[in-house]
Amino acid sequence: MSHVKNNETYVSGAAVIEKGAAPYSQYAPDMHVSVGCIPCTRAHLSAVSAALKEGDAETAREEISALMEYDLTPEKLAATPEKDREVLSKYAKAISSLQKKLAEPVPELTAIAASLKEAIRFARVDGIEHPEVQMRLERSEELVNGLERIRFAPENIQSLEPKMRAEIKLVLPEIREARHQLLNGITTPDDLEHAGARFALISRRINVNPDPETLQIAQKEAAELNSSFRRDVLQAWGGKSYESTRQ
CATH class of the missing domain: 1.20.120 (Four Helix Bundle (Hemerythrin (Met), subunit A))
Incomplete structure (x- = not known):
């Protein structure tokens, strides 16, 4: 999300936040309620990949469900600044495809x-x-x-x-x-x-595991998504870490 600092405020995505103001959530201080979330997507994707490596399809389904239900909704994506939206929209489609493979x-x-x-x-x-x-x-x-x-x-x-x-x-x-x-x-x-x-x-x-072949395909796909998401975020931000753009 683009951040522009001045003496009193900084811009976070679509919202102007008072400098020094308490975050909306102490648990997730980087989140904003009206736009898509890069750190949230990264955390969920990482958990999906880790769960599938352990052969745990249900935990992977839970992580995908939470991500699609609360973070990558059409409304939030539409309100997300362009740079983040391009990345998140791309992965929303890919994650939805993975969710269908793991359908319960x-x-x-x-x-x-x-x-x-x-x-x-x-x-x-x-x-x-x-x-x-x-x-x-x-x-x-x-x-x-x-x-x-x-x-x-x-x-x-x-x-x-x-x-x-x-x-x-x-x-x-x-x-x-x-x-x-x-x-x-x-x-x-x-x-x-x-x-x-x-x-x-x-x-x-x-909601038991899918068949071994489907599980193996999903495992590989999730690992690739997890890796490519990190690369795409770095590329979108000119080689800087996402966190460095928020300082």
Whole structure:
């Protein structure tokens, strides 16, 4: 993001921030709520690559879900300064393609786990009432309510193929209990941690790894994306580190 300093203010992407003002988030002091985020994308991509190297597709899915849901949205990309937008738009398409390769039967569960895990990181530093925590809680509640009351309504469960129908019926009581905890029992970061772990475990029961060949292809693709993203950011900023442009 372009930074222009003067005596009182500096420009960060689309926003003017008062010099010395407290960051929006202590956990993520470089983030801005209205534009795409280079450091966020780099962190998520790195985690995706690391997870797939360990053969852990579900963690990779969570990282991609959080990135696409909260950082690389069309609205944020449209508001991002051109230099960053060119890089981020390129990788949004590539990451979306990788997400399709790792497609799981119940992406809502992955998205809930991803949202809650990210909410935990904000809550530990910024507090449970921080807007980034509340936004992710609201989205998680929306997803789990839609999952239980719409997608897994009795008439829809009956239309599933027998194996998936049996698996869903087994986890429905757990989803129901986890939903009650999420809607009624979140008052501290520890509560968030318990809810996030609960949904992540449920998701792993349903959203297993893809076949070995697909996993290997995704692993290679993620590693290449992680490396090329770093190179493209350096090139976009004339060979300087991204952090050096923010000083």
